[in-house]
Amino acid sequence: MIKIQSFTNAGFGENTYILSDDSKKCIIIDPGCYQPEEEIRLSDYINEHKLKVEKVVNTHCHIDHVLGNFYCKKTFDVPVYIPVNEKEVHKAVQVYAPNYGFPKYQHQEPDFFLKNEGKLLFGNSELDILYVPGHSPGHLVFYSASQHFCINGDVLFRESIGRTDLPGGNHEQLIESIHEVMFALPEETIVYCGHGPETSIGHEKRYNPWCKVM
Numbered sequence: 552m553i554k555i556q557s558f559t560n561a562g563f564g565e566n567t568y569i570l571s572d573d574s575k576k577c578i579i580i581d582p583g584c585y586q587p588e589e590e591i592r593l594s595d596y597i598n599e600h601k602l603k604v605e606k607v608v609n610t611h612c613h614i615d616h617v618l619g620n621f622y623c624k625k626t627f628d629v630p631v632y633i634p635v636n637e638k639e640v641h642k643a644v645q646v647y648a649p650n651y652g653f654p655k656y657q658h659q660e661p662d663f664f665l666k667n668e669g670k671l672l673f674g675n676s677e678l679d680i681l682y683v684p685g686h687s688p689g690h691l692v693f694y695s696a697s698q699h700f701c702i703n704g705d706v707l708f709r710e711s712i713g714r715t716d717l718p719g720g721n722h723e724q725l726i727e728s729i730h731e732v733m734f735a736l737p738e739e740t741i742v743y744c745g746h747g748p749e750t751s752i753g754h755e756k757r758y759n760p761w762c763k764v765m
Contacts, residue, residue: 555700560584565583574674579627581702611691634667636667638664680692685726703742707729738751
């Protein structure tokens with residue numbers, strides 16, 4: 552059974568997720584921690600629950616989702632995984648970070664690249680990798696069919712969608728990805744978002760003004 556813990560970081564209001572299971576092993580998805588208190592909060596949770604971090608994973612590589620990659624790599628001595636089609640998005644962060652108010656951002660080169668399909672493994676658990684571009688070129692979603700949830704990054708928000716006015720964004724592609732990939736998931740699937748509260752596939756199919764189908 553996968554347990555999900557979230558932390559919301561200041562600045563962009565980005566949600567970082569720690570997924571752990573009965574093995575006490577875990578992964579950190581989209582570490583957006585930048586301030587020391589945010590880093591300490593994340594580390595304290597892992598230490599207090601006696602978890603062993605196996606890897607750091609990004610759904611995509613906009614600045615708010617990679618701010619803590621360096622800290623997590625240094626602190627837990629684990630590999631960093633980014634989507635294979637996010638290489639250029641990731642490289643660009645170190646150029647524009649100071650202009651976004653993050654002068655102390657430290658770039659962390661990825662150790663491995665995630666393909667656009669397959670499985671994301673940790674502990675005794677596995678998640679399906681879904682390719683959902685549009686918000687960014689290589690955006691991935693991590694889906695648990697057995698527990699009916701997904702870590703969705705910035706594809707869907709509660710009654711909203713990810714912005715597409717950043718480099719590499721494509722509104723038509725995002726809507727297509729939502730309809731063809733996200734809305735193909737069971738309606739009871741809980742969607743854990745990169746910003747804001749969780750939602751469900753069924754709720755978004757009915758009430759999301761950008762992409763509803765019912």
